[in-house]
Amino acid sequence: MWRAVWPVWDTPPALASWWGDDSRGNRLEAHLLSAGVEIIAGSDHAEKTPIANAHIDSAGRATYDFELDWQVPPLPDATQISHLHTGSFAATLAPGAGAVVAAVKSMAIRGTVSYDPNVRPSLMGTPEEVRPQIEEIISLADVVKASDEDIAWLYGEGVPLESVLHKWKSMGPGLVIATRGPWGSYALCANDRDMLVVDSLNIEVADTVGAGDSFMAGLISGLLDAGLLGSGAAKARLRQARLGDVQPALHRATITSGLTVSKVGAYSPTRSEVAEVHCRPHALNRRRLRAQWQV
Numbered sequence: 242m243w244r245a246v247w248p249v250w251d252t253p254p255a256l257a258s259w260w261g262d263d264s265r266g267n268r269l270e271a272h273l274l275s276a277g278v279e280i281i282a283g284s285d286h287a288e289k290t291p292i293a294n295a296h297i298d299s300a301g302r303a304t305y306d307f308e309l310d311w312q313v314p315p316l317p318d319a320t321q322i323s324h325l326h327t328g329s330f331a332a333t334l335a336p337g338a339g340a341v342v343a344a345v346k347s348m349a350i351r352g353t354v355s356y357d358p359n360v361r362p363s364l365m366g367t368p369e370e371v372r373p374q375i376e377e378i379i380s381l382a383d384v385v386k387a388s389d390e391d392i393a394w395l396y397g398e399g400v401p402l403e404s405v406l407h408k409w410k411s412m413g414p415g416l417v418i419a420t421r422g423p424w425g426s427y428a429l430c431a432n433d434r435d436m437l438v439v440d441s442l443n444i445e446v447a448d449t450v451g452a453g454d455s456f457m458a459g460l461i462s463g464l465l466d467a468g469l470l471g472s473g474a475a476k477a478r479l480r481q482a483r484l485g486d487v488q489p490a491l492h493r494a495t496i497t498s499g500l501t502v503s504k505v506g507a508y509s510p511t512r513s514e515v516a517e518v519h520c521r522p523h524a525l526n527r528r529r530l531r532a533q534w535q536v
Contacts, residue, residue, distance in 0.1 A: 255322070257281035259312050259337065265290035276509075283314025297448050306363055313337040319347040323471040326461060328357035330364040333374045342378065349381040353470045353479070356382040357457050360391045368395050379409050383476055384464065386418040386457055402427060403436065415469075415479035416487055420456055420498075422449075428491055430482050437484040439491050442499025442518070451507035452498045459497030459515065463490025492519065 256278050260266035262285050269290065273280055291309030298304075311334045319325075325348040332341045348354050358375050365371040372395055379385050387395075392405050402419045409417045410429045420426045425440040464470040467490060469479040496518050500510040 253277055253279060255279040255281055255317070256284065257314055257316055258284045259287045259310075259314070260285055260291065261287040261289040263290055265292075281314050281316065286314065287312070295450055297450070302449050305361065307361070309364075311335075311337040313340045316340060316344050319344065319351045322348070322352065324348075324353045324355070324461070324465070326355045326357075326457065327378075328457070329359035330361050332356070332378050333371050334364055338374075342374075345378055345381050349383075352472060353383045353476050354381060355384040355386070355457065355461055355470070357385075357453060358387045358391050358395070359453055360394050362394060371395075376412065379414065380412045382414050383470065383479055384416045384418075384460070385409055385414045386420065386453075386460065388453060389419055389421045392419060406436075415476070415482065416464075418460070418491070420453065426456075426491065426495065428484065428487065430484055430487060431479075432481050433483045435484060437488065437491065439488075439495055442495055444499045444503045446502045447505045449502050451501045451509070454507075455501035455510065456494045456498035459494035460490050462512070463487075463493040466490075 256273060258281075260269055266285055266287070270280060270285060287310070291307065291311075293305045293307050293309075296304050296306075311330060313331070325344060327341050327345060330338075332338055332345070345354055345356075356378050358379075360371075375395065389402055392400070392402055396405055402421070406417050406419055406427060406429050410431060415431045416428065418426055418428045423441050423446070425438060428437040428439065430437075461470065464479070464487065467486065469475055469482055469486065469490075493515060496515050497510055500514060500518065501508050
């Protein structure tokens with residue numbers, strides 16, 4: 242259930258997770274190490290490796306059920322890292338969520354934080370129960386990305402994505418994004434009144450497993466390259482950024498995610514694959530960018 246999408250990054254990442262010292266866990270660990278990921282000590286102390294069973298519908302969309310418990314090994318001191326990413330039930334499911342939220346609070350003071358709510362209803366209870374937890378982390382994060390399906394579950398099917406993004410923006414993040422599957426993504430910057438619309442990659446979808454994780458990997462790597470994540474100074478720059486400043490990172494995120502969904506399973510594209518597609522003429526749909534006035 243843990244996907245390594247870090248080959249897109251130049252910055253060596255570290256991962257704190259929870260799997261067992263068993264055949265599945267050993268495969269995960271070997272893959273992570275081969276990708277250059279530092280594994281936080283204790284990540285392999287689960288009784289057994291958690292399992293996510295993915296169910297793919299006729300349109301390639303995935304739903305999941307899980308066999309897991311969630312704890313987290315001792316995390317590094319915030320002074321040892323520059324950016325922290327978390328998401329989904331890692332930040333909401335006890336007992337591990339307590340340590341994750343504490344790390345987010347510490348990191349929000351010293352560096353930068355990105356967050357993907359990535360809702361999993363079978364592990365999160367009702368929207369009314371989990372929404373306060375999710376909104377607390379949003380208020381601490383610098384970058385928040387959610388899917389349209391996440392937002393519909395949290396706030397109701399009839400609530401416009403735009404209104405939720407404006408609400409989240411008012412809570413403190415420097416950049417908020419809603420991904421919309423084949424309809425691309427919306428983005429709002431704290432310092433820009435307009436909304437950016439980025440269309441999806443022109444590609445045939447095999448399945449959607451890993452799409453959100455790959456989007457986030459491409460986004461974070463692009464923002465790191467732009468100097469908009471990774472330090473207190475970068476946090477300040479992100480707060481002053483305009484849509485044009487984050488556009489290259491959003492393009493990288495879109496291409497990274499598009500390459501993932503073009504393959505069956507949790508495919509992890511490399512940075513060179515992403516760069517090759519980015520250089521192609523008309524890699525993204527022609528209606529790539531559009532500014533919309535805030536309402």
